[in-house]
Amino acid sequence: MTAEPVRIGVVGAGLMGKELAGVCGRWSQLVDHPSAPQVVAVADPNRSARDWFRQVPTVETFADDWRALVDDDSLDVLYLAVPHNLHEELYIAAADAGRDFLAEKPFGIDLHAAERIVAAIDASPSFVRVSSEFPFYPGALKAYAYARSGALGEVLDVRSAFQHSSDIDRGKAINWKRRVETCGEIGVMGDLGLHVAHIPLRLGFRPESVYGLLDNVVTERPGPDGSMVACDTWDNALLACRVPTDRDRSFTMLWETRRIAPGQMNSWSFEALGMDGGVRFSTRNPAVVQRFSIKDGEQVWEDVQPGHASAWPSITGGIFEFGFGDALLQMWASYLAERAGSLGDRFGTVTPGEALDAHRVFAAAVRSQESGRAEMPRA
Numbered sequence: 001m002t003a004e005p006v007r008i009g010v011v012g013a014g015l016m017g018k019e020l021a022g023v024c025g026r027w028s029q030l031v032d033h034p035s036a037p038q039v040v041a042v043a044d045p046n047r048s049a050r051d052w053f054r055q056v057p058t059v060e061t062f063a064d065d066w067r068a069l070v071d072d073d074s075l076d077v078l079y080l081a082v083p084h085n086l087h088e089e090l091y092i093a094a095a096d097a098g099r100d101f102l103a104e105k106p107f108g109i110d111l112h113a114a115e116r117i118v119a120a121i122d123a124s125p126s127f128v129r130v131s132s133e134f135p136f137y138p139g140a141l142k143a144y145a146y147a148r149s150g151a152l153g154e155v156l157d158v159r160s161a162f163q164h165s166s167d168i169d170r171g172k173a174i175n176w177k178r179r180v181e182t183c184g185e186i187g188v189m190g191d192l193g194l195h196v197a198h199i200p201l202r203l204g205f206r207p208e209s210v211y212g213l214l215d216n217v218v219t220e221r222p223g224p225d226g227s228m229v230a231c232d233t234w235d236n237a238l239l240a241c242r243v244p245t246d247r248d249r250s251f252t253m254l255w256e257t258r259r260i261a262p263g264q265m266n267s268w269s270f271e272a273l274g275m276d277g278g279v280r281f282s283t284r285n286p287a288v289v290q291r292f293s294i295k296d297g298e299q300v301w302e303d304v305q306p307g308h309a310s311a312w313p314s315i316t317g318g319i320f321e322f323g324f325g326d327a328l329l330q331m332w333a334s335y336l337a338e339r340a341g342s343l344g345d346r347f348g349t350v351t352p353g354e355a356l357d358a359h360r361v362f363a364a365a366v367r368s369q370e371s372g373r374a375e376m377p378r379a
């Protein structure tokens with residue numbers, strides 16, 4: 001297959017913008033992919049962040065204003081990875097300019113921003129998806145396929161979680177992700193929520209009610225001059241949801257996002273249980289996906305080792321371990337293949353509609369925290 005060159009402009013040269021340079025640098029890992037991406041432009045007002053990209057030989061354009069990239073007709077795709085308070089203006093400008101882009105989550109600082117972004121995308125020819133890489137772990141893909149296959153029987157309970165300990169150190173300095181103004185009122189749900197929503201929403205598990213239990217554990221952190229400043233975002237969120245079924249009942253679903261989860265470095269997990277079967281996977285133990293069934297009257301959990309069975313084939317040996325960088329590579333492979341019309345029945349990354357649905361659930365959780373009652377996600 002002759003791969004089509006894809007010239008990518010990165011807006012936001014921070015943690016995630018740099019990750020994309022790494023992904024493109026090892027693109028030859030993939031077999032027969034229809035696209036050949038290169039990062040050729042970067043925009044960031046922070047000079048040192050921008051200058052990091054000088055070591056990437058394909059980068060030609062260094063801009064301090066994102067408009068230079070949105071207006072650049074030589075670019076095929078933009079990767080928009082900036083703080084949440086900037087999503088709305090940037091994503092709408094990119095859609096209005098007809099640019100294809102992979103957006104970072106949460107896709108707007110709040111529900112209203114997400115609604116306006118989706119309206120702009122609906123009115124444009126842009127091909128847009130939203131970042132979420134953990135479902136591309138082979139074990140997660142297997143868990144998703146098993147849950148989708150009907151093997152669960154009548155669904156009883158779904159748990160989707162992302163727990164890490166990035167904020168367990170009270171002395172860690174404040175940054176934009178710890179402020180409502182720049183991260184959003186949804187706090188940790190804006191950072192981690194779409195990661196837990198992706199597979200449930202793709203399975204059609206849309207909550208009809210949400211009971212939100214939100215915690216702000218560390219309320220101040222050292223500022224730039226060392227004095228303490230407010231840290232006003234939710235650190236942890238536990239969402240207890242009810243999901244309707246076509247029978248006369250609903251099932252329970254937990255979405256758990258924690259920046260302060262003692263004992264967890266960076267654990268993303270998904271579990272679904274039904275009357276006939278069950279499945280669970282965690283990136284904490286990524287070489288194993290567990291499946292439950294009833295055999296000869298016995299309740300049996302079995303370990304399945306998915307190996308390196310990625311959505312998009314790669315040169316990596318089938319028995320070798322899979323990690324975070326591989327998941328990012330697979331997510332980008334998925335986005336660019338879908339853009340090229342070659343995704344087929346492979347797993348795709350988050351659609352704008354799914355990101356909007358996730359925002360509806362997060363907004364309901366914030367209302368629930370205030371009212372003390374379960375709230376319905378509102379369209």
Ligand SMILES: NC(=O)c1ccc[n+]([C@@H]2O[C@H](COP(=O)([O-])OP(=O)(O)OC[C@H]3O[C@@H](n4cnc5c(N)ncnc54)[C@H](O)[C@@H]3O)[C@@H](O)[C@H]2O)c1
Nearest residue numbers: 012013014015016043044045046049066081082104105131
């Ligand atoms: N998919 C994931 O696993 C994942 C992980 C972390 C962050 N994210 C998301 O990625 C996005 C960026 O997060 P990050 O961790 O890379 O943040 P970061 O703070 O490391 O980087 C953000 C960059 O944006 C730049 N920036 C600020 N204003 C800008 C502007 N007007 N124009 C262009 N650039 C500007 C900053 O200078 C900084 O370099 C967020 O939406 C975040 O939620 C996703």
